[in-house]
Amino acid sequence: MDTQLDLWEVFIQGKSGGQFMHAGSVHASDKEMALKYARDLYTRRNEGSAIWVVLSTHIVASLPEDAEMFFDPANDKIYRHPTFYTMPEGALQI
């Protein structure tokens, strides 16, 4: 049987200080290979200042069909948003 090596997910930080964003996947047999392939595939035009690679099998994901129930706890807590509060008229810089 042929092998196409393991599947890794690639996360790129565009500028230092920014968030790491999922860019795509690569096939590689070890972490150094995964990192180099990710560099060659996803940062050929200076798209990145740093890269994370992680084995796809190590990612735990929520289920789309459970989304409603899963995210339910956030639905009734509008007081977490600043717009919930009434500010006294005339108050500045708040």
Added chain:
Amino acid sequence: MKLAELESPFERKIEAEEKIEPRDTMPEAYRLHLIRQISQHAHSEVIGMQPEGNWVTRAPSLRAKQILLAKIQDEGGHGLYLYSAAETLGISREELILQLHEGKAKYSNIFNYPTLTWADIGAIGWLVDGAAIVNQVALQRTSYGPYSRAMFRICKEESFHQRQGYEIMATMMKGTAEQKEMAQDAMNRWWWPSLMMFGPHDSDSPHSGDAFKWKIKRKSNDELRQKFIDKTVQQAYVIGLTIPDPLLKWNEDKQGYDHGPINWQEFKQVIAGNGPCNKQRMEHHKYWHEEGRWVREAAEAYKQRISTLN
């Protein structure tokens, strides 16, 4: 149709212009349609490296050689983005390559034509990549998330490909009589196959019904072909190239060009495997796939060894 009347979450998402993601439930036919389309797209990128690779050692300058190498590397990268997108649908890379080798999966017909002169590299970048861009820009709005994201990434990179091709043609059209003739000859040979890249006419397109219903495909073959013709004719005119279609004519009513009949007989012949380079393209791919086997095996063996040491 009102949203509430739609039965499945899948249909509701499609209707609401939301993307379908790998873990969403989807009809089996949708999954299979995408695997066929995305893998054909991936194979096209990879096989497309061959006609261009033919000119790496004979590029006319170091600048041209560097650019061509970078472009070919991009095509390989595009293939990888697309294979990854296909894999999210539950098919392995091994299976995808096997389907190509067994002739069960296809690649774009255009790459079964030879690159005879340096002008062909210009024509491929300008016309073939130009046609691909028109198609891929429309596919950015496709309903499957991973495919759509791959299209955004690819489109961002393709515009350099088209511009470098057009620059080659423009440079040759400012050259000697012989160079001009070479550019026109490439134009004559690549124009019609480029129009065929968009596939059969809408009235004769076997896979379109479901693809539109599921929003995999957003624009029809003829719409996309028209778009390509309308923008390319002007570009040809600017550098003094003639479109090899005596029936090409501006149509004031539709604000677009009418074109002469496409030779679908030739299209079918090439798809059936009788194009000038079908055999060569597949043999080359199979040969180098086998030649690379030991590298993959060595990488696996190294992984095993490292894991026993840790």
